[in-house]
Amino acid sequence: MEVKGNRHLFDPYTSWKWGFPNAYRKPGFGYQKLAKHRHRDVFEREWVGDYDDRYISSWDGKISKLVVQAIDEIYDNDITSTYRRTFIRTIAPVYLRLANWPFNHVDPNNNDGKPTSEDMPMLCLKWFITSIAITFVISSPSSASIPPRNGGCYDPVPYRYYGYPKVTRNAMELDSPRGCRDANPVAERVLRPRYLCFLREPGEPALIMNVEEWITQYKSERNLAYVFIAYTAEQFQSSEDLMALHQMADAAARNAGVMAYWVGCSCMPDSDQLQEDVYRICDVIRGAQSLVIAVGQPPNDRQDISTTDLMLQQWGKRIWTFPEVLLAPAGKEIKVYQRGGDLMQPLRVPKNQFAAKVWKEDAHTARQLIDHYEGSLILTQLELVTLALECLQKRDTNEYLRGDHSYALMGLLRTRPKIDPTDTAFQAFARLSMANGSDQLLERLICVLPRTPNQPWHSLDDAFGSKLWEILPEGVEISGIGQDDSVILDGCRAANVRWKSFTPVANTRRPSWKRYIAEKLLRLGGVTFLIGIVLVAIPNPAGPGQGLSPTQGAGVFLIIYSLFLMFLSPWLLRMLYLGKFWDQQCWLFGFEGYMPIETIEAQIFGGRLGRLRWTPYASPLSRHHRNEHNECVPDDPTTDREIKALVERCKHAGPGEQRLFTLVDTGNMTVTLFQATRPPTCFLMAGSEGGMKRIVGCSYDWTTATMYRETVLRMETKFEDKMSRIGRVKVGFRREQHPVAPLIHVGEAAGMRVE
Incomplete structure (x- = not known):
């Protein structure tokens, strides 16, 4: 080119x-x-x-x-x-370009890069021109070496960040007064539900009662077992739908031999604690005796969701239903009650077969998570978070907060930060990752190259085909989360x-006799030519017509010698300055x-x-x-x-x-x-x-x-x-992308x- x-x-x-x-x-x-x-x-x-x-x-x-x-x-x-x-x-340098010019028409991919017979005429002509040009450009060449910069190291990045993070690992780095705010406040777990629906006589609706009040009134908490009723608002919306939902829940609790059931539409009545209750449902599932799924044909059904399997698949597409299955009691079947079906003969789905039956789009990934919670395949913390995030991002939700996907993931982990309504989706995930350690998930996420330019941050699809756990952060640490969707990274090289x-590249080459001799010959070439001319110009002491004096003869020899060096100068320059670098x-x-x-x-x-x-x-x-x-x-x-x-x-x-x-x-x-x-x-x-x-x-x-x-x-x-x-x-x-317009x-x- x-x-x-x-x-x-x-x-x-x-x-x-x-x-x-x-x-x-x-x-x-x-x-x-x-x-x-x-x-x-x-x-x-x-x-x-x-x-x-x-x-x-x-x-x-x-x-x-x-x-x-x-x-x-x-x-x-x-x-x-x-x-x-x-x-x-x-x-x-010009003289290096001149030295290489005779060879620039030789095809490096032909004849092992050596000149062919067709290349020789042009090479000879260029060689002659180059020999003359080098004499005028460099009669006594100085070294092409230059001193190294930065001790031979890459140029540094003189950067410093002066801002405050939104969340940090150490509270002293926040802008609030000391002792007034935690670095990343953590929510406490609940040991039992705040409300349950307690069974009464057959045919009577259940009694919705505060659990602590019930324990105080009946002086018993030994037999406080309940079933968790999972449903989706897409299928149960009206008061008539919710009445049918309670009927199925009542039957499910009686069939399971427990005295109560928990259902979201009735067991989260306090509006002032509704937000906290929503994000603590995972604790309620963990304490349940069993999981029951209630399904029904959705109102205004335009997709002909008429079979139990289709209703289940619609239920499984919701984000909040995914952790409900994972956290269901291990080793127990999941019972599915259909509205209008036989309440004494529910569909029984083994938990380890749930992914293949319901979560068809990501069954292979979801099955690994089920096996983890069943205890047959233990994932590392990093694998758990990575696979769960991948599955949750594929599910639908009516967004309540921007961090809902991360808050759903939060229920699967040990440590849960408190909900912050101002968090973006990324900030919510970053705070969750920092609170749980997560094997430096954020540090690894930075090193992922997205396959497509518009790939969202939560996608872990790496253009190099590597999994997140194959990337190892070394000496770097996330020290905080920025006010925007950014992180504060410390300790990396730049x-x-x-x-x-x-710009010219300083280099080190091993000395050799060939280079030493080539250097001396080139350095003496111009001086030798000038000395030769001076010697030839000295008159012969014997007078004109007496031939060349010994001095003039020496001058002629030096001129011929310098011309010979002139002819060899491209080759000598290549020998002197070319070759591989040691450093x-x-x-x-x-x-x-x-x-x-x-x-x-x-x-x-x-x-x-x-x-x-x-x-x-x-x-x-x-x-x-x-x-x-x-x-x-x-x-x-x-x-x-x-x-x-x-x-x-x-x-x-x-x-x-x-x-x-x-x-x-x-x-x-x-x-x-x-x-x-x-x-x-x-x-x-x-x-x-x-x-x-x-x-x-x-x-x-x-x-x-x-x-x-x-x-x-x-x-x-x-x-x-x-x-x-x-x-x-x-x-x-x-x-x-900042808004742009034509420069004019x-x-x-x-x-x-x-x-």
């Missing part, structure tokens, strides 16, 4: 600025100026301005405008971004991504679009040198194959036709759509192709899986100091220590630093 490079300087749409990169292209879209925002950086400097795309600079810690280098096709033809773009610049350009400066370079790896190498190192390789399994777009030696060989992702088509589609992606980016990691000397909605300005190392580290690529919303997950990649472990630790960082799972209508964002 040919790169235009500095020829873009003459494009009519290229703009200019003082800072590097001086030449750039303005975005096609700008964010609507809805408000002024404030940011406080790690050095406590303040910035106030309009919403725009920025990143934290590793150089000075300031938030700077995001400029992304892009391939020529995107830079020339696409203006659908909200951030500035610049063209890709070649940063390799590295900034350089998007605006490539190198760790950089994360990024650009938008795709380029062949040979082109990437030419931009950074001056030619196709075989130093970089594609990652075999770092991204869902990575590809590899097995060679004849049973080795894993990474492939160019575009060898896959689907990915090649994806590369073309992403060239025209607009705001809020998935784009294609390339990450060059000089630490591991690898190149990774990946998708993201926005370019991730930094990567957080938050866990490991399958012998590799999971690094979370985040964009930075400077208006709320939040790092939003854009992608997740897998990275080799050996350069883990090259990333520095970062303090508490606020991490969000999904960044909302809204204008560029403006701001100023506050002293």
Whole structure:
């Protein structure tokens, strides 16, 4: 792929600025100026301005405008971004590019990369031109080595979060006075129901009575057994329906030989405690003698739900009915009473067969949960929460609070936080996870790469195909929950991504006699040529016409010698500066679009040198194959036709759509192709899986100091220590798209630093 490079300087749409990169292209879209925002950086400097795309600079810690280098096709033809773009610049030294120029027409995939007879004429012509050019460019070459930056480590992320969390593990970190508020208050369990329906004489309706009053009045609690009546309001709504429900409940209690039953429509009468009662039903189920399900044909039935099986399946689709079955007494059959059916002969369903009969859509997953509560298959805490969350999210509910799905899950766990009506669905789940430990569920959830861009936070479907328990957080911890749907993560390693350009890579190579001799010959070449000219210019003491004096003869020899060195200069330069690195400066370079790896190498190192390789399994777009030696060989992702088509589609992606980016990691000397909605300005190392580290690529919303997950990649472990630790960082799972409009209508964002 040919790169235009500095020829873009003459494009009519290229703009200019003082800072590097001086030449750039303005975005096609700008964010609507809805408000002024404030940011406080790690050095406590303040910035106030309009919403725009920025990143934290590793150089000075300031938030700077995001400029992304892009391939020529995107830079020339696409203006659908909200951030500035610049063209890709070649940063390799000129003499290295000259040394590799004679070979750039040789096909590396043909003849083991060696020149063929057809390549030789062009190679010789280029070699001659290069030999002359190198003489003028570098007569006495200095070392191409540069000092390492950050001690050879990746660029750090100078970030600090100053805000308060909504919920934290330690109450001292809250904004309330000390001792006035718990960090994450926990609700107490109830030992028995507050109300029960007590049986009376046959034919008489049951007596609804407070349990404590009943115990006080009858001085007995030994025989306080009851059945739990489970039903759905979709099937029992009117007063007539509820009367029929009580008749079935009465019969069920008598058939079970108990004196009472519990049914939600009558046993939660106190409006001031109704909310707490709803979320404590799980304790009532645990104390029941048995579970009874009452079903009936729903009013205004449009789906022809006329059989017991269909009624049961409708009942099983409700969110609150799911934990009722799981928590039913182990080893006992579940009895199903149908309205209008024989109350003396209910349908009996073994609990371990309930999933196959009723929960057909997720029977395999739900059966594992039933087996866990039956004691035949014990799940870990993490497996229990993961599988239960997956099942509950598939069920319907008439939302009372936004956290209802998490509150239903809460009944399955030991520790239950108190209900907070202000919680979002995510906050309710996060508080539940923190209260129960849950084997660092949230820390693992951050490392999940969604299969689709719109995948909700509660979906655990990983694009790499890993289960949540296969991801291991290492040295990271959730210290709190943000005011929005975010968490405060502490202890992870972090590295900034350089998007605006490539830069020379400091490296270490082992010394050798070949390099030593090549270096001395090249350094002496220009001096030798000048000395030769001086010696030839000295007049012969014997007079004109007497031939060459010994001095002139030595000068001629030195000139011929220097010309010979001139002819060998491309080969000597390649010998001196090419080859593999033993160690190198760790950089994360990024650009938008795709380029062949040979082109990437030419931009950074001056030619196709075989130093970089594609990652075999770092991204869902990575590809590899097995060679004849049973080795894993990474492939160019575009060898896959689907990915090649994806590369073309992403060239025209607009705001809020998935784009294609390339990450060059000089630490591991690898190149990774990946998708993201926005370019991730930094990567957080938050866990490991399958012998590799999971690094979370985040964009930075400077208006709320939040790092939003854009992608997740897998990275080799050996350069883990090259990333520095970062303090508490606020991490969000999904960044909302700020309203945009064409830049000509809204204008560029403006701001100023506050002293």
